[in-house]
Amino acid sequence: MGSGVESVEIKSASKHYGAVVALDNVTLSVAPREFVSLLGPSGSGKTTLLGLLGGFIQPTSGSIHFGERDVTLEPPHKRNIGVVFQNYALFPHMSVGENVAFPLRARRLPKADWPAKVRGALAMVGLAGYEERGVAQLSGGQRQRVALARAMIFEPRLILMDEPLSALDKQLRESMQIELRQLHKRIGATIIYVTHDQREALTMSDRVAILKDGRLIQIDKPAQLHDHPADSFVASFIGEASLLPVRRIDSGSVALGPATLRSARAIPNGDALMLAVHSEKLLIDDGADNAALNRLTGTVTDVVYQGESLRIFIALPDGTALSLRQPSHHEAYRRIPPVGGPLTVTLHPEDTIIVPKAAE
Amino acid sequence: MTHSTPDLSLRHHRREQGLMLALASPALLVILLLIVLPVGWLAWQSIYHDGFTLENYRRIFSEAIYWRSFSLTFQISLLVTVLALLLGYPIAYAASVVPKGWSVLILALVILPFWTSVLVRAYAWLALLQRTGVVNQFLQYLGVIDEPLALVHNTFGTVVATVHILLPFMVLPLYATMQKIPHDLMQAGASLGGSPSHTFWRIFLPLSLPGVLAGTTLVFVLCLGFYITPELLGGGRTVMVSLLVSRNVELYDQWGAASAVGVVLLLSVLVIFLIVGRFIPLDRILGQK
């Protein structure tokens, strides 16, 4: 019990609600002190998976292990997990201090120790001195912090968070992301974090698990996920990618319409292949005679100014749409032709990502 | 500029209040005609009979029968309220935690008796509880008792039937409050280490108090003036205040005396609420977000 950190293992877990398959044979292991995000569109089973870990939901089949222990049938209050709920789930009839002290009371810890612990937990989240406040008086960000303090005060080995920042505005969300990361390093707990925001997942996590329709599609480090997506669903979900259907020619090249593209990566077998082009991987052709690069020529259809960068949309001769990003720099302005003008872009074979088309 | 803004919003606020008052006026008129006027007339009758008199009130405070009746009425109402709460709370709780279909069924069973008249239900209890009634015959058949029990024509029968008839008024406000308690609060309580009973006592129960308050108030007040069950099942021995009123009118044609009883009952309820309100932060419980 207490501060020992353990690994988490989910073995072939499924959850069915009648005919609805909320979770389909998910196997996942999380190392001690790891920060893993569960990322997927709404309805992909993220909350259900978190519910299995928290003990609020019983799996239809499969098992959950904390370290050596099988906790599949253990009730939530025996699991010693800190949970931060999507809408914080603060107790409205208690003050901030009473909320944070709830786990201490529930564990029958000596009452004399509460004030110091509550003070420490609130200081940890930057809310020192808020003990007497009512929950209703707090802002969204402050509620989020109270929920966090309450989930950490008993030093759980595992903390689960269900979209804890989704209700905050963008600026607060980004600063909380950094704070959570630092907090994670400081307390050294294992954190499993649910989000539908890919940038948030990439920013915060050691590894990201991609869920779709209750299935685990891929779990990897952020950079790996970005550069080596398992299929077109992952590629479309991570980063800003255009997905174009291609045909396999041989183990080193594919056909995109009339053009042939070389890839330095292994090209998967199969008929249904997609090219995933991240907009930051396309460069404007500088005319250097580098025959190794893939070249695509199209017409500029739109140039969108987005502050720190420009997003340029081009259409290939067969109508296929692509986009690329350029930093909003004077040099870039000069090289971009006006709308309707021709533009040739290069794609390095190392960045030519070919993925199998995901099932609909 | 900076000064005119609060003025404007205040004026806006006033106008909005005026509009609200206008919208509420038909309802206020109905309340005035159907409640305030009759009650006022009642109060007037109790102190005016061929001239101003406090004779009716003097009798209430000096004659033992009145004191006994008031005391009995409050005792029975308290007992009925407590029993209805003890029975109603688990029912409402069950209805609020089971899946939707089941909760509809439970509530339907609670409300179903509403569709038969109170009179019919009171007679049904008579049929069940009387000396030759179903309950006594069954117990005698089983050999549990030799002589029939006096289950009716007394306070017991009155209380049983009144609890049954008033139970929906307890269950419905309780359920309304309970189903609004967010489910993830209970999950949060459990995940933070609260056993099911700890979570119930510390989270669910406090959050259900507005419903408890509404339900108990409703049942208590309805019970204070309840007439049919003490009349049919009380056997003349359970003289609740409502019976005093009807006897004063029907037997003795004493409208003034009957009115005075009504006024005293009304005032004592108001006093009780004022006292309770001092000790329980009603507005905080009812206004809880």
Ligand SMILES: Nc1ncnc2c1ncn2[C@@H]1O[C@H](COP(=O)(O)OP(=O)(O)O)[C@@H](O)[C@H]1O
């Ligand atoms: N109690 C339930 N009864 C029936 N279906 C449910 C229930 N809970 C979740 N589901 C279904 O399971 C799927 C996954 O839900 P959920 O885990 O909440 O997704 P997410 O959190 O990723 O948005 C959804 O299709 C949802 O409709």
Ligand SMILES: [Mg+2]
């Ligand atoms: Mg969810």
